[in-house]
Amino acid sequence: DDDAASAMLGMEVLHVGPGEARVSMVVRDDMVNGHDLCHGGLIASLADSAFALACNSHGPVTVAAGFSVDFLEPARLGQVLEASAREVVLRGRSGLYDVTVRAGDTVVAEFRGRSRSLR
Amino acid sequence: DDDAASAMLGMEVLHVGPGEARVSMVVRDDMVNGHDLCHGGLIASLADSAFALACNSHGPVTVAAGFSVDFLEPARLGQVLEASAREVVLRGRSGLYDVTVRAGDTVVAEFRGRSRSLR
Amino acid sequence: DDDAASAMLGMEVLHVGPGEARVSMVVRDDMVNGHDLCHGGLIASLADSAFALACNSHGPVTVAAGFSVDFLEPARLGQVLEASAREVVLRGRSGLYDVTVRAGDTVVAEFRGRSRSLR
Amino acid sequence: DDDAASAMLGMEVLHVGPGEARVSMVVRDDMVNGHDLCHGGLIASLADSAFALACNSHGPVTVAAGFSVDFLEPARLGQVLEASAREVVLRGRSGLYDVTVRAGDTVVAEFRGRSRSLR
Structure with missing residues (x-):
């Protein structure tokens, strides 16, 4: 994988x-x-x-x-977080994506990203 | 420091x-x-x-x-980033803070955070 | 109606x-x-x-x-716009609502509102 | 003026x-x-x-x-509101503008707009 971060x-x-x-991450003690x-x-x-993967999925x-x-809601040490990204709209080189982050059934965060393709 | 992240x-x-x-961070190869x-x-x-430090500075x-x-602007491997946070408004338990992230003289990102004090 | 605006x-x-x-509005020539x-x-x-009606619907x-x-997408003179609001999350006194504004089948705007109940 | 709205x-x-x-508006009883x-x-x-005037000021x-x-803070019937827009950054065809809306000395709202020039 080329994404070191x-x-x-x-x-x-x-x-x-x-x-x-969809991407998951465990809340470690250094987080x-x-x-x-x-x-x-x-x-x-x-x-x-998750947003980056979704908006780059088209090429x-x-x-x-x-x-x-x-x-x-807060996310606590040891919890497994799962981020689920979906495209809201893609128009020309601009896109809008919503990402929900959950810990089990609990919604921890709602994220909305704006993308721009380079060519 | 109690902030492991x-x-x-x-x-x-x-x-x-x-x-x-104000807080700084070097862009490492694992970032x-x-x-x-x-x-x-x-x-x-x-x-x-930087936002967290600024909004907790009052107690x-x-x-x-x-x-x-x-x-x-993109931030590149090896650059030193500096985030500078300032309070826009604090009203009751709610606050609004602007943070500018720079690499040298270049503005990399503009951030606006909303805070809430717990009591 | 007590909402003059x-x-x-x-x-x-x-x-x-x-x-x-859900609320509609015609794009008039003074708009x-x-x-x-x-x-x-x-x-x-x-x-x-639409957001205000949705977040006040609970009392x-x-x-x-x-x-x-x-x-x-731009909205043009004479078009009928329809805004559809839905609750994303309601937690204590804070809520998050998404509103989609359409002209026919075209999505004109995506809106995300944060609410706060007064008691 | 060609801006009917x-x-x-x-x-x-x-x-x-x-x-x-900078643009002003009186809060009328139909607002x-x-x-x-x-x-x-x-x-x-x-x-x-105010944002539109500022971001179109370059041509x-x-x-x-x-x-x-x-x-x-709420804005009340009869108050004179003044919106003051300033450019945060303009890079290529994209710009970021901050607008503060005041009623006298009171900050009523903080607005951040993203612009895009068409050519």
Whole structure:
């Protein structure tokens, strides 16, 4: 795999299809703050990786222009997080993708990413 | 330091003051994708850490309710990134913070975080 | 109706249910710019009204803390826009709602609103 | 003026310069809800108009790709709102603009818009 960042965070790609992807990550003890809660940026990183796989699933190299994320429930040490990305719309070189991050049945975060293909 | 996530990412706290903070991070080879560009989620993680320090600088435990980030220029392997957070508004238990991430003089990302104090 | 703003913009409420609402608006000639395209803020206003109905459908007075909107296709003079709001999550006093604005089958805008109930 | 929507909402352009603009609007009785508070979408419309003037100040026709807004204080019937837009960054055909909406000294809303020039 050429994505060293996802590997460093222990992410596992569960599925990639046209406009969609699922990626999981275990909340390790080097990912938490003093309250044993996962750093929000790392939750966003998981969602961002699923987003990247989904928006690159069509072929052309595509990058993230930006994203927003809402944190709904904390993610705790040892939990397995799963990010599920789906394409909302793809128009020309711009796309919009929603990613839901869950710990079991609990929604931890909702992420919305904007993509741009380079050619 | 009790923030294992920031330590894992090699972040260095440069400054914390009332409603503000600056944090730096070097883009390591385990933070990039196959094009030697820093994972966007990790850029956001750096900004999120500066945001967390700024919004907790007043005393009460404060958490991120969410954030948005716009990626303006890529961050490359070996670059030193610096995130500078400032308070836009603090009203009751809710706050709004802007964080600019730079590599030298180049603005890499603009981040806007929403905070909520727990009591 | 006690919402003068929605009336001024000619909005029609099509449906309100628990956590959901649909509202329509015709793009009038006093809503467009010089290219006969609807002002983006008015498209957002339509979505915001559907959001307000959806998040107030549970009883407690609930207000918008903020929202984001992505404009996907222009809306033109004379088109009928329909905004459809659905609850993504409601946790304590905070909620997250997605609103899709369509002109016929075309998605004009995707809106995500954050609500907060006052008690 | 060829912007019928801004005229319909009674907006007054106070200033336009390179990458910046200021626009005002009085909260009329057809802009409020039952509590005499201004419709959030109309506050966003005011900010969006200031944003449009700022991002079109350089010449090429430029449109809003999207925006986010955080509502910080309510705006009341009869208040004069002033939206002040400034360019955060302009890179190629993409721009980022921040708009602050005030009622006197009170910050009512913070708006961040993303623009795209058409050629």
